[in-house]
Amino acid sequence: MLIKTNIAHTLKRIVLAATLLLGVNQTASALPILSFNNAQSSVNETVNIGDTVSFELWFSGLETDDVGGFEFLLGFNNIVSSINSAVGNIALDEFDIFDVFANVNDIDVYAVSFVDDLSAQADEFMFATLTFMASNVGVSQLSFSNLIVSDANAIALDISVFDAQITVLDDTSNVPVPTPASWGVFLLGVLGLACRYKGVKPS
Numbered sequence: 001m002l003i004k005t006n007i008a009h010t011l012k013r014i015v016l017a018a019t020l021l022l023g024v025n026q027t028a029s030a031l032p033i034l035s036f037n038n039a040q041s042s043v044n045e046t047v048n049i050g051d052t053v054s055f056e057l058w059f060s061g062l063e064t065d066d067v068g069g070f071e072f073l074l075g076f077n078n079i080v081s082s083i084n085s086a087v088g089n090i091a092l093d094e095f096d097i098f099d100v101f102a103n104v105n106d107i108d109v110y111a112v113s114f115v116d117d118l119s120a121q122a123d124e125f126m127f128a129t130l131t132f133m134a135s136n137v138g139v140s141q142l143s144f145s146n147l148i149v150s151d152a153n154a155i156a157l158d159i160s161v162f163d164a165q166i167t168v169l170d171d172t173s174n175v176p177v178p179t180p181a182s183w184g185v186f187l188l189g190v191l192g193l194a195c196r197y198k199g200v201k202p203s
Contacts, residue, residue, distance in 0.1 A: 033061040034144070035162040038124060043164040047134045048171040052084060054131045055142070055164055057109075060124035068118060068152040069095075071110040074130075077140035078105045081132040081166045089127045094118060100128050106145075118152040134168040141165055 036043040038058035045053045059067055076083070086107050088100040098111040109128060132140070142164040149157045 030061050030063075030160075032059060032065050032067070032149070032157055032159040033162070034059055034147075034149070034159055036142070036164040038126070040162065042162045044167065045164070046167045046169065048169050049134050049137065051134045051168075052131055053081070053134065053166055054129060056126045057128040057130065058124060058126050061160075062121065062123045062125075065157055066118035066121045066152045067113075067157070068115075068150050068154060069110075069112040070147075070149045072147040073145045074107040074109065074142060075105060075145060076107075076132070076142050076166075077138065078135075080134070080136050080138035080168050081140035082135050083107065084131040084133050085129075086131075087129050089125075089129070092125065092127055094121060098127075113152070115152070132166060134166065137168050137170050139165060139167050 033040050035041065035058055036055045038056065038060055040060060043055070045055075047053050059070075083102045086100045086102040088098055088109075088111075092098060092111075094113050094115050095111040096114045099109070101108045107130065111127070144161055144163065147161065149159050151157055
């Protein structure tokens with residue numbers, strides 16, 4: 001009877017240990033990541049009116065997953081940061097359908113692969129470059145919506161997504177204003193030139 005109790009206790013401990021180990025392994029398995037500039041975190045850019053700011057869109061963390069397709073809208077504040085260009089990475093030949101299309105207030109991105117085996121896909125890759133013009137003072141939040149990412153078997157993937165932000169400032173307030181001393185030197189120079197002109201004027 002004692003032997004049976006010890007065996008049952010040992011089996012429970014083994015099951016408990018296996019359950020905990022499985023939980024640790026699932027926690028340690030990182031999700032694929034969609035981020036700007038491959039930062040794998042949120043990105044903030046502060047610029048002045050008239051500046052341009054560029055971002056790259058990256059998938060990373062694909063050591064155990066492959067991306068077979070994706071689609072999303074990327075919204076932004078067109079009044080603060082208007083879109084200059086949105087260009088897809090043409091080197092991504094594993095995607096049979098791939099397009100990046102810029103609208104007034106968002107960018108439409110979609111891609112689908114019909115490749116049977118995506119095991120050669122890189123663990124991280126850049127798929128689009130976006131350039132914005134800083135048009136007006138304010139904050140433009142670049143955020144994803146209607147996001148779908150699937151693996152090679154068209155099964156939806158859970159991913160970690162990080163947004164970006166453009167803060168536009170007006171640097172005209174930092175233009176140095178001439179001091180009274182500077183104005184005095186300027187006026188003396190003008191008077192000196194006037195006197196010199198009178199001195200060489202023919203009689």
